[in-house]
Amino acid sequence: MSLLLSFLLSASAQAISDRAATPQVQAQLVASVAAVQPGAEIYLGVNQQIIPHWHTYWVNPGDSGNATSIAWTLPEGATASDIIWPAPSRFSMGPITNYAYENTVTLLSKITVPANLQVGDSFTAIALVDWLVCKEECIPQQVELALSLPVVANAAKTGAGSAYIQDALARLPIASPWPVRAVQTAINPDTAEGTLHLQVDFSAAGTAVQDQLAQIKDVWFYPYDWGRIAQSAQQVRADLAEGVQLTIPTGEAPLALGDSLRGVLVIEEQQGIARGYEIHAPITAAAPDNNPAKSSFGFLTALLFALLGGVILNLMPCVFPVLSIKALSLVSHAHYSARDIRRQGYVYTLGVMVSFALLALLLLLLKAGGNQIGWGFQFQSPIFVLLITWLLFSVGLSLSGVFFIGGSVAGVGSSLTEKPGYSGSFFTGVLATLVATPCTAPFMAAALGYALVQPPVQLLAIFLSLGFGLALPYLLLSCWPRLQRWLPRPGMWMERAKQLLAFPMYAAVIWLVWVLVQQTGASGVIVALGGCLLIALAAWLYNSTRTSSDKQRHMGTGIALLLILLTIAGGVNQLDTSERSAQKTAADDNWEVYSDTRLQQLLAEGKPVFLNFTASWCISCLVNERVALSTQTVKDTFQQQGIIYLKGDWTNKDPQITAFLKKFNRSGVPLYVFYAAGNAANPEELPQILTPDIVVAAVTGQ
The missing domain is CATH 2.60.40 (Immunoglobulin-like)
Known part of the structure; x- marks a missing residue:
């Protein structure tokens, strides 16, 4: 049977050549020896000579293509290995990258020769070879090659084989x-x-x-x-x-x-x-965080940084008006006992601390559900932005005198009960927490980034430290009589000051409506402003019926509550539709939209890159862009240094940006990072508060 098979293979080999050609590829079947010895191992290879600008494929072709295959027909008892692949090259066309060979390649297989072959016979191998050859278009091709080698008695007589085999062996990975x-x-x-x-x-x-x-x-x-x-x-x-x-x-x-x-x-x-x-x-x-700075940043340091960040947060434009309102309430409460004033501070602090505790618990629940979140995450929800817009508008109306809840002139909701403003103080602490979340103060970023990768107890402690820092200035003011002496005496000026403080609230409303537009598109304006109109009507109805009969007063309160409920329900329902029409911010002349693919491409090319991660609801981000990054000095420096400016917008949830923030142990924006030319391994992180000089010094190395 084996003799018959050898005879048939030999006859086929005479009809099939060891060479074949297509318009793009010349193929040849070659061997590592000129003759074979029974029981020996040899290499057979298919050599491809490929015309310029065309290529055939490796075992993993990449984004497209098909690997070359060889189907062997061998004498009985002979075996062939899979293709032994030389190291490939890469070829890219637009977004497609392939792994392939150009010019010339020899694909080897290790062949085991049967031990029962007779000296003087022929060892015949037939290879059916399929490949895909590509330039801009791809052509599948197939050839059949055959090679007959004489059988000799010992290795000394096998002779030298093809030089292509030696070249291919040199190209094999080790x-x-x-x-x-x-x-x-x-x-x-x-x-x-x-x-x-x-x-x-x-x-x-x-x-x-x-x-x-x-x-x-x-x-x-x-x-x-x-x-x-x-x-x-x-x-x-x-x-x-x-x-x-x-x-x-x-x-x-x-x-x-x-x-x-x-x-x-x-x-x-x-x-x-x-x-x-x-x-x-x-x-x-991978370790949760590869930032080497993390090992030197301990729990006690995080607590201290959170406390300092909370204190500084009071000076941010989102929080300062609320603190001013509480300071004004101290003036109006000058006739209260020192004990009652201290209690005002305690209750305000309690409101802040409870709010931060709830915020920390919400973060833990979201993390447990697999969500990636950070500081200010709630402002990524258009519904939350809408509700805060209406809340601040209501606060502004109250300060302007459109309606009152209770008789006190200062402290938002400070007479919600008949107690000396305790409920109002608690509510103001909650309000201060809500309006603080779009801001990031110095020291906060490092503390919060550390907190979000810690166990629940430590995370909660750091958030409470941040809240205590936020409440600390008013707490000191209410508990330290000597500081209260610096406050002016009560008078009519308080009513004017209270009305004046309404305008920062209205400014915040304008800003939040703008944020809503970035998230939902133009339809968000109609929803937000329409809701403000209905809230203003509800406030007027409520206040105008306060001196009427009981029936009219109850009717006015009921209609006002109905209007507010309809406003909230209608607004949320409308945003469910308009939210889907939100569009991605487009780049302008001096910056590009961030993507991880674009960043990796620029770093691989060795180009300098400046990254700005921002959000429309982040006041610190907007201020930094206005006073530093958008100045002509910084723009000219970027242009002179050939710096590519990428901006990542975290206004809406973006897992890619969240993942990048975590690499730098950050839980929120802003984050500013500079990669110097050819130095992708050592990026420089800039502070959260920028000036043109800070940016220029960082990117020029001065």
Whole structure:
């Protein structure tokens, strides 16, 4: 039977040549020997000579294409391995990146020759080869090749084979001489994206790391299996003290923890020589935060930073009007006993602390549900923005004298009960917390970033420290009689001051309506202003019936409450529709919209990049843009230095931006980061309060 098969193969080989050609590819079947010995192992290879600008594909073709395949027909008892693939190159066309070969390549298979072959017979191999060859268009092609080799008695007579085989063996990847770690972040459930960090430890091989890094012109990782990484994404190189790291976005089929990452790391030296190193590394989990500064930032430091940040928060434009109202209430309560005034401070502080505790608990619940959240997250909800708009408008109406709840002239809602303003003080503490959340003060960012990766008890403690800092100025003012002596005496000026403080509330309403437009589109204006009109009507009805009969007073209160309920229900329902029409902010002449893909591309090209993560509801962000980033001095500096300015808008929920903030141990905006040219591994983080001089100094290295 074996003799018959050998005869048939030999006859077929005479009809089939060892060469074949298409208009794009010339193929030849070659061997590592001129003759075979029974029981020996040899290499057979399919050599492809590809015309310029065309290519055929590697085992993992990348974003498109098909790998070359070889179907062997061999004598009985002979076996052939899978294709042994040389290291590939990468080819990009727009958003598509492929792994392939150009000019020439030889695809090897290891062949085991049967031990029962007779000397003097022929060993005949037939290869049916399929490939896809591409330029701008792709053409599937197939050829059949055959090669007959004489059988000899000993290895000394096998002779030299094709030079193509030796060239192919030289191009095969070798086992990596260095330890390699594959560290992968958790896959984001919203975007199905993660990040792979491939770390190569040159120091373990006993070579000088810096000399090794200086010889590297380019380094790229090619996975054997499709979908492990995003093929078209840039692989950002970072030179480390112990070696080199590639940062790569994961693809559509990322590996799970413990799975083995298989592929080829191709390192091109400065002389143009490229070598492939085979990688087999288990996937390990990334640490929650790779920021080296975190290890030196402890719990007590976070508590102190939160306290200082809360105190400074009182000076922010979103909080200062509320603090002024409470200070004004102290003047109006000058006839109260020192004990009652202290209680006012205690109750206000309690309102702030309870609000921060509830905010911390809400954050914990959302985190437990898998959400990525940060400071000011509630302002990413258009419904919350709308309700706060109407609340501040109502406060403004009350300060303006349109309606009163109780008889006190100062302290928003300060006479909600017959007690000396305790309920009003508590409510004002809640209000101060609500209006503080769009602002970020110095020290706050580091403290909150630390808090959000801590256990629940520590997170709660840091939030309470922040709340205590916010309440501390008014608490000191109410508990320290000597400070109260600096306050002016009561008089008619208080009514005028109270009315004046309504205008910051109206200004806040205008700003919040603008925020709503960024989130929902133009329809949000109609919803917000229409609601303000109905609230104003409800306030007028309520106040105008206060001196009427009981029946009219109850009717006025009922109609006012009905109007408010209709306003809230109608507004929320309308936003459910208009929210879907919100559009992404477009870039202008001096900045681009942030995306992780664009950032990685710019860093891979070695360009300097300035990142601004902002939000329409973040007052600190808007002030920084107005007084620093939008100035002509900063714009001219960016242009002179060739800096690419990327802006990430966190007004609405954006998991990609949230993930980037976490890399810098930040829970909210603003965040300003500068990558110097060719220094992707060492970004510089700027402070939360900017001036033109700070920005210029950071980007010029002065």
